[in-house]
Amino acid sequence: MDSLAGSVLRPLWLDTPLRPPARPAVGGDATADLVIVGGGFCGLWTALRAVEREPGRDVLLLEGDRIAEHATGRNGGFCEASLTHGESNGRARWPEEYDVLARMGVENLDAIEQTIAAEGIDCGYQRAGTLAVATRPHEVEWLEPSEPGFLDAAAVREVVDSPTYLAGRLSGAEECAVLDPARLAWGLADAAERRGVRIAESTPVTRIRRDGDTMVVETPGGLVRARQVALATNVFRPLLRRLRLTTVPVYDYVLATEPLTADQLAALRWDPALGISDSGNQFHYYRITPDHRILWGGYDAIYHYGRSIEPEHEDRPATFEVLARHFHETFPQLDGIRFTHRWAGVIDTSTRFSASFGRAHGGRSSYALGFTGLGVGATRFAADVMLDLLSGEETERTRLQMVRRPAVPFPPEPVAWAGIELTRRGLARADETGRRNLWLRTLDRLGLGFDS
Numbered sequence: 001m002d003s004l005a006g007s008v009l010r011p012l013w014l015d016t017p018l019r020p021p022a023r024p025a026v027g028g029d030a031t032a033d034l035v036i037v038g039g040g041f042c043g044l045w046t047a048l049r050a051v052e053r054e055p056g057r058d059v060l061l062l063e064g065d066r067i068a069e070h071a072t073g074r075n076g077g078f079c080e081a082s083l084t085h086g087e088s089n090g091r092a093r094w095p096e097e098y099d100v101l102a103r104m105g106v107e108n109l110d111a112i113e114q115t116i117a118a119e120g121i122d123c124g125y126q127r128a129g130t131l132a133v134a135t136r137p138h139e140v141e142w143l144e145p146s147e148p149g150f151l152d153a154a155a156v157r158e159v160v161d162s163p164t165y166l167a168g169r170l171s172g173a174e175e176c177a178v179l180d181p182a183r184l185a186w187g188l189a190d191a192a193e194r195r196g197v198r199i200a201e202s203t204p205v206t207r208i209r210r211d212g213d214t215m216v217v218e219t220p221g222g223l224v225r226a227r228q229v230a231l232a233t234n235v236f237r238p239l240l241r242r243l244r245l246t247t248v249p250v251y252d253y254v255l256a257t258e259p260l261t262a263d264q265l266a267a268l269r270w271d272p273a274l275g276i277s278d279s280g281n282q283f284h285y286y287r288i289t290p291d292h293r294i295l296w297g298g299y300d301a302i303y304h305y306g307r308s309i310e311p312e313h314e315d316r317p318a319t320f321e322v323l324a325r326h327f328h329e330t331f332p333q334l335d336g337i338r339f340t341h342r343w344a345g346v347i348d349t350s351t352r353f354s355a356s357f358g359r360a361h362g363g364r365s366s367y368a369l370g371f372t373g374l375g376v377g378a379t380r381f382a383a384d385v386m387l388d389l390l391s392g393e394e395t396e397r398t399r400l401q402m403v404r405r406p407a408v409p410f411p412p413e414p415v416a417w418a419g420i421e422l423t424r425r426g427l428a429r430a431d432e433t434g435r436r437n438l439w440l441r442t443l444d445r446l447g448l449g450f451d452s
Contacts, residue, residue, distance in 0.1 A: 001324045003338050004255075009315050011074045011343040012256040012295065013182035020186055022066055025202040026221040032060035032198070034390075035217050035224055037205045037239065038232030039063025040072035041181075041375050042368055044188040045383035046230050048115075051195040053387060059197045060224065062217070064204035064236075068185035071235060071375060074345030076254065076285050076297050078130070078275050079112060079177045079376040081105040084402070085353035093352055093447065094402050101402060106174050108381045113177065121187030124290035127177035128273035131159060134167040135330075138434030139279040143169045160270045162330050178275050178287050181376055208239050210361040230386045231367035234375070235348035236309065240360055240367065245409035247348040247370045248416060249309050253319045254297035255327065256289065256341040260334075265292060267333045281427035284326060293340075296327045301347070303420045306413055314344040347373050352447070355382050356407040359389045366390050370407055408447070 008015070034050055036043045039061055047061045083105045084090030090098045109127075116125050133156060134140045143150055149170050151159065156168030189199055207218040208229055217224040231239060235249045265272075265288075272288035277298075286296045300319040304310075320342050328335070350356060350370030355378060359366050366389040368382035385403055388395045397403060410416045426440045436444070 001321050003324050003328070004320055004342065005338070007255070007320075007339045007342045009342055011182075011254075011345070012289070012293070012341040013077070013180055014068065014073045015341065016182075018183065018186075020067075020189075023199050023201045026062065026200045026219050026224065029222040030060065030224045031058075032224060032226045033058040034060070034228045034230065035215070035226040036061040036230045036232060037208070037217070038234065038236075039065075039067045039189070039199065039201065040070060040232065040234060041185060041188075041379040042232035042234060042371075042382055043230070044072075044185055044192065045380045046232060046386055047192040047197045047199075048188055048195070049380070049383045050230075050387055051192065051197055056196070059192075060226070061192070061197060061199045062203045062205055062219065062224070063199070063201045066201055067189050067199070068182045071345045071347065072185050073182040074254070074343060075181055075252075075373075075376060076275075076287060076295055077124075077179050077181045077289075077376065078285060078287065079109065079125075079179055080374060081109040081175050081377065082374065083108070083354060083378050083381055085372060085374060089353055094400075097400055097402070100396075101400070104381065104397070105377075109174070109177065109377055112377060112380055115191070116179075116184070116187070119187060119191040121184060121191070123180045123183040123187060125177055125179045125184075126273035127173050128271060129171040129173045130176045130275045130277060131156070132169045132171070132277055132279055133160075133162075133165045134279050135164045136280070136431070136434070137166065140167040142279050143167050158269065160274070160276060161268055161333070163332065164330050176275060178273060179376075180290060184376075205239060208361075208365065210364060215361060215364050227364070228390050229361070229365040230390065231365060231369075232379075232386075234369050234371065235346045238367075238369065240365075242360070243367065243369065245412065246356060246407055247350050248303055248410050248420065249307055249346045250349045251302040251304070251313050251316075251344050252297060252347050252373075253300055253302075253316060253323060253344045254295060254342070255320065255323050255339045256296070257294045257327075257334075257337050258340050259292045260288075260294065260337070264334060264337070268331065280431040282431055284323075284330075294327075294331075294334075296323060299323060299326065301424075303417065303424075305417045307416075309346055315342075316344065347371075348375075351408045351410060354378070354402070357382065357385050357389065357403045358406060363390070363392060 151168040
């Protein structure tokens with residue numbers, strides 16, 4: 001497709017001279033009170049919260065690659081309040097405590113906003129909520145026309161102008177913000193280091209084990225001995241065998257346009273603080289970046305047999321061409337605009353579409369994983385859960401059934417691949433017809449259904 005010609009296979013957020021140089025790797029044996037494995041949002045928030053909660057704590061964060069190199073620097077930059085992948089998923093899975101989870105989610109997003117302001121993190125943070133749009137007739141009812149916030153076709157096109165929009169629903173500003181995720185991550189790393197946290201990059205952890213009262217963290221550069229360990233590896237192979245079926249890696253693909261002119265922006269009538277998603281099971285998400293590009297992602301989530309994570313999976317021309325075609329159908333008034341960047345990132349998908357938590361090694365390690373696309377916001381909440389679990393003290397967070405009950409694991413291969421393929425095909429058919437087939441209804445009854 002012509003609009004993709006000349007695009008670079010590189011995440012927009014990481015393609016900037018603002019990217020800080022890599023920190024040195026661990027170069028010998030070391031000690032710490034707390035070792036955090038993983039330098040994405042989950043690990044960074046855990047490091048910062050650890051020293052905010054206990055000033056002077058000796059914290060060492062180990063990242064196998066670069067800070068923000070993977071999911072943290074490759075997502076759309078939607079920072080949501082929801083901890084449960086939306087209200088319907090949360091109420092279905094944790095009906096007795098959903099209202100508490102919703103409150104905690106808003107408090108968590110408020111706290112993220114406060115940290116960004118207090119630390120002076122320049123990450124293009126804007127909080128105006130989201131617009132959900134219907135592009136097929138049967139999706140209009142999914143947006144609940146009788147409820148406040150519903151917009152008919154004429155009204156939604158006054159908010160953002162697309163001939164494909166049949167209806168919409170505006171959420172409140174308390175529910176979502178948009179930001180530059182890489183710059184947020186770099187800002188969190190700087191804030192943690194100012195409080196004494198040590199960060200080592202290019203330091204993969206190959207094994208963790210308990211040696212009496214000490215945790216031993218093995219790296220190519222040396223052994224790190226610590227009192228406690230927090231595991232924030234998310235989509236990558238867990239260091240605990242019990243977690244290896246908890247998630248599957250699903251590739252998400254994204255495009256970014258060249259910067260829009262003032263006239264092009266005016267033709268859309270789009271508030272840059274407002275993120276958008278459509279209402280299909282295979283949905284697009286999109287927003288305007290701080291430099292006035294349109295970031296356009298989602299729809300074609302791809303799982304590779306054997307839970308494969310490889311660089312060659314990131315360039316998938318067929319998917320990029322589908323995304324580009326859908327973009328031009330949505331905004332025909334932008335005919336001729338070109339895409340400058342294309343990329344992919346891996347989502348740690350859970351059967352319950354939200355994170356799982358736990359402890360291991362007699363309470364000396366804790367973990368969180370399975371954010372399923374909510375990691376920009378929910379990782380801060382997860383950081384406090386992991387630190388609560390390491391403290392051994394019961395808190396409002398650790399009393400939650402969401403925290404106490406693990407996710408149902410995925411099956412091993414070849415069953416996992418077959419099940420995921422059946423689900424993908426069923427969801428695509430449901431988007432066309434508005435009806436869920438027998439396979440999807442069975443997953444719904446088992447608590448494994450996907451509805452967003």
